[in-house]
Amino acid sequence: MRFTRTLAACLVLASPLAAEEPITAELRPGWRLPNGDHVAALHLTLAPGWHTYWRAPGDAGIPPLFDWAGSENVKDLGVIWPTPRVFWQSGMRSIGYEEELVLPIRIRPRSDGDIRLTTEMQLGLCKDICLPHTLHISAVLPPQTKPDPMIASAMASVPFTKGEAQVGKVHCAIRPDSGGLTLRTEIEMPTSGGAENAVIEPGLPEVWASEPATSRVGNTLVTETRLRHMEGKPIMLDRSRVRITVLGKDHAVDIQGCDS
Numbered sequence: 001m002r003f004t005r006t007l008a009a010c011l012v013l014a015s016p017l018a019a020e021e022p023i024t025a026e027l028r029p030g031w032r033l034p035n036g037d038h039v040a041a042l043h044l045t046l047a048p049g050w051h052t053y054w055r056a057p058g059d060a061g062i063p064p065l066f067d068w069a070g071s072e073n074v075k076d077l078g079v080i081w082p083t084p085r086v087f088w089q090s091g092m093r094s095i096g097y098e099e100e101l102v103l104p105i106r107i108r109p110r111s112d113g114d115i116r117l118t119t120e121m122q123l124g125l126c127k128d129i130c131l132p133h134t135l136h137i138s139a140v141l142p143p144q145t146k147p148d149p150m151i152a153s154a155m156a157s158v159p160f161t162k163g164e165a166q167v168g169k170v171h172c173a174i175r176p177d178s179g180g181l182t183l184r185t186e187i188e189m190p191t192s193g194g195a196e197n198a199v200i201e202p203g204l205p206e207v208w209a210s211e212p213a214t215s216r217v218g219n220t221l222v223t224e225t226r227l228r229h230m231e232g233k234p235i236m237l238d239r240s241r242v243r244i245t246v247l248g249k250d251h252a253v254d255i256q257g258c259d260s
Contacts, residue, residue: 021047022046022047022050022125022127022133023044023045023046023047023050023052023125023133023135024044024045025042025043025044025045025121025135025137026042026043026137027040027041027042027043027117027119027137027138027139028040028041028042028043028102028148028150028151029139029140029141029142029144029148030104030105030141030148030151031144031145031146031147031148032143032144032145036108036109036112037106037107037108037109038106038107038108038109038115038141038143039104039105039106039107039148039151039155040104040105040107040117040139040141040151041102041103041104041105041148041150041151041154042101042102042103042105042119042121042137043100043101043102043103043150044097044100044101044102044103044135045099045100046097046098046099046100046101046125047127048099049127049128050098050125050126050127051087051096051097051098051125051126051127052064052096052097052098052101052123052124052125052126053094053095053096053097053123053124054081054084054095054096054097055079055081055201056095056199056201056245057094057095057096057124058086058087058092058093058094058095058096058199058211059092059093059094059210059211060087060089060090060092060093060094060126060130061094061095061096061124061126062123062124062130062132063124064121064122064123064124065121065122065123066079066119066120066121066122067119067120067121067122068117068118068119069118069120070116070118070138071115071116071117071118071119072115072116073109073110073111073113073114073115073116074107074108074109074110074115074117075108075109075110076107076108077105077106077107077108078105078106079103079104079105080103080104080105080106080154080155080158081103081158082097082101082102082103082104082154082155082157082158083157083158083159083247083251083252084096084097084247085097085098085247086197086247087126089126089130092211093197093211094126095199095247102150102151102153102154103154104151104154104155105117107141112143113143114140114141114142114143115140115141116138116139116140116141117138117139117140117141118137118138119135119136119137119138120134120135120136121134121135121137122134123135158254159245159246159251159252159253159254160251160252160253160254161253161254162253162254162255162256165189165190165192165251165253166189166190167187167188167189167253167255168187168188168189168219169186169187169188169259169260170185170186170187170188170244170255170257170258170259170260171185171186171187171258171259171260172184172185172239172242172258172260173185173186174237174239177226179226179228180207180226180227180228180229180235181226181227181235181237182224182225182226182227183200183202183209183224183225183226183227183237183242184222184223184224185198185200185221185222185223185224185242185244185258186220186221186222187220187221187222187223187244187246187255188219188220189219189220189221189246189253190219191216191248191250192246192247192248192249192250192251192252192253193248193249193250193251194248194249194250195248195249196214196216196221196246196247196248197214197246197247197248198212198214198221198223198244198245198246198247199212199244199245199247200212200223200225200242200243200244201242201243201244201245202227202235202237202241202242203237203238203241203242203243204235204237204241206229206230206231206233207227207228207229207230207235207237208227208228208229208230209225209226209227210225210226210227210228211225212224212225213225221246223244239257239258239260240257240258241257242257242258243255243256243257
């Protein structure tokens with residue numbers, strides 16, 4: 001399958017880090033919100049020419065993985081993804097970031113007081129070659145209340161919600177094909193500017209979605225993508241879990257769930 005070949009190619013090209021370190025990382029401690037939640041951020045700085053990947057990296061990317069084991073005073077945690085950009089590698093599309101990434105993390109602590117956040121982040125890095133890389137980061141987050149402008153800016157750069165972007169009906173049609181399913185979406189929405197790129201996340205980690213064919217008919221954005229189970233099993237798709245991100249020149253839109 002295509003995703004397997006792409007990942008294998010990245011791993012074959014992997015090599016020990018050269019003298020130029022492609023990435024440096026720190027954990028920004030952030031601040032405590034009035035409701036008791038805490039906002040911190042991973043701050044990644046990439047060397048010139050290098051880029052890394054979004055949560056749905058595309059055909060030519062390596063998806064990031066997090067392990068928060070060892071963290072203390074953490075009840076719940078979620079990563080907030082700023083709007084990514086589109087890259088092209090050997091004719092294949094990937095989605096990610098270059099130069100710098102501030103990745104906010106919203107944490108619900110178990111109790112008042114300090115939080116110790118520990119993470120092992122596995123991510124892909126690409127320049128002339130692609131390689132997997134692992135970051136180990138740990139920091140104590142005190143219950144301070146002064147906001148961090150860099151984190152606040154990253155949180156403000158997330159895609160618009162369905163309501164903010166004036167999205168209307170989202171219709172999803174599924175049909176079987178020779179290797180799995182084909183998913184066609186028809187989204188009533190104003191243009192997001194320029195050539196619009198759609199990213200489909202089927203809501204099932206074991207299901208791969210191809211780069212969708214995307215076109216616009218007036219006020220409707222149409223996408224069609226192939227879905228394949230990584231082990232060749234049948235796919236039971238829940239339309240309410242389908243997530244569609246539209247990346248345009250002017251803004252991005254995050255659409256969660258189909259209406260029909």
